[in-house]
Amino acid sequence: MKLSPDIAHQLVANGIRLTRQREEVFGILLQKRDHPTATELFLRAKKHMPSISLATIYNCLDALVVSGLVKQVNVNRAPTRYCANLKEHSHFYCESCGTVSDVETPVKKGWSLPGGYTVSQAEVSLRGLCPKCSKTNL
Amino acid sequence: MKLSPDIAHQLVANGIRLTRQREEVFGILLQKRDHPTATELFLRAKKHMPSISLATIYNCLDALVVSGLVKQVNVNRAPTRYCANLKEHSHFYCESCGTVSDVETPVKKGWSLPGGYTVSQAEVSLRGLCPKCSKTNL
DNA sequence: CTAGGTGCAAAAGGTTTGCGGTTAA
DNA sequence: TTAACCGCAAACCTTTTGCACCTAG
Numbered sequence: 001m002k003l004s005p006d007i008a009h010q011l012v013a014n015g016i017r018l019t020r021q022r023e024e025v026f027g028i029l030l031q032k033r034d035h036p037t038a039t040e041l042f043l044r045a046k047k048h049m050p051s052i053s054l055a056t057i058y059n060c061l062d063a064l065v066v067s068g069l070v071k072q073v074n075v076n077r078a079p080t081r082y083c084a085n086l087k088e089h090s091h092f093y094c095e096s097c098g099t100v101s102d103v104e105t106p107v108k109k110g111w112s113l114p115g116g117y118t119v120s121q122a123e124v125s126l127r128g129l130c131p132k133c134s135k136t137n138l
Numbered sequence: 139m140k141l142s143p144d145i146a147h148q149l150v151a152n153g154i155r156l157t158r159q160r161e162e163v164f165g166i167l168l169q170k171r172d173h174p175t176a177t178e179l180f181l182r183a184k185k186h187m188p189s190i191s192l193a194t195i196y197n198c199l200d201a202l203v204v205s206g207l208v209k210q211v212n213v214n215r216a217p218t219r220y221c222a223n224l225k226e227h228s229h230f231y232c233e234s235c236g237t238v239s240d241v242e243t244p245v246k247k248g249w250s251l252p253g254g255y256t257v258s259q260a261e262v263s264l265r266g267l268c269p270k271c272s273k274t275n276l
Numbered sequence: 277c278t279a280g281g282t283g284c285a286a287a288a289g290g291t292t293t294g295c296g297g298t299t300a301a
Numbered sequence: 302t303t304a305a306c307c308g309c310a311a312a313c314c315t316t317t318t319g320c321a322c323c324t325a326g
Contacts, residue, residue: 017279017326022281039315051282051283053282055284055285055317055318058315059281063281072215074215074263076218076261079314079315080215080316092255115241116268117241117266118266118267118272119230119265120267121265122264122265123263123265124263125262126259126260127259127261128257128259130254131254131255134254134256155299155300155305156300156301157305176290177289190308191307192308193307193308193310197306197307201306217290217291
């Protein structure tokens with residue numbers, strides 16, 4: 001997992017230390033892009049680092065989010081999920097199999113909002129059936 | 139609060155009973171369109187119906203959401219909020235004062251998603267500064 | 277060396293569940 | 302009448318917090 005240089009740079013730029021735990025969490029997020037929850041990350045991290053604690057997972061996630069390496073994704077009525085894809089994209093929650101996948105954002109750039117609102121962040125959440133489940137449900 | 143005919147029709151169409159508690163919860167949602175959380179709804183409902191319980195608020199919300207009278211709104215890392223505005227719109231979360239307001243959806247209809255995804259629901263969540271806070275922060 | 281991070285355990289919300297009594301239809 | 306619903310309390314799950322020990326810089 002040769003990612004230290006990148007992550008180190010980003011963390012240092014935000015005055016945050018690089019620790020083995022943060023590397024581990026970030027590495028997992030890069031490995032399998034399935035938007036795990038904090039608890040899922042905890043279980044996976046324990047395989048390589050049995051002594052890691054859930055509180056540390058949350059701490060690491062905060063550090064990674066603050067330094068812009070990771071984004072939070074919220075799906076209705078479900079625990080927060082995390083993702084390391086920083087390109088502009090939307091999240092698609094499959095109502096059949098529950099997976100969350102990145103999809104191309106079906107909207108054009110240039111958000112103009114009447115009424116004096118200053119937009120700093122936009123998130124598009126989609127729900128429906130993923131390609132796999134669309135076929136199965138025929 | 140003369141809303142029984144509408145709500146009754148919608149509920150009955152979904153095989154759900156009209157109860158005083160559900161009327162109360164729906165009424166509150168219509169009164170002050172500030173996207174309250176379940177706990178906020180509970181506190182407001184208790185003023186007119188002191189014996190109502192939080193579990194009932196959740197039950198009522200489920201019934202209202204299932205029957206399409208109310209929508210759920212999720213803001214990152216915050217409790218679920220509810221809204222009775224069924225027109226197409228987005229939600230704007232003000233990072234300064236924490237209010238959630240309905241705003242015109244800055245995207246055009248006709249979501250076309252490549253790759254075989256079937257979209258059943260789309261939600262656009264925006265974050266930033268509301269008009270009031272934009273002025274204050276000058 | 278030492279500020280910041282880790283691990284543990286306990287607490288704090290938000291939400292769900294089980295159950296005896298109540299009520300809309 | 303009776304299936305659905307209510308209120309209560311306990312359970313559940315995610316997330317936060319406090320604190321002693323540890324470690325990256």
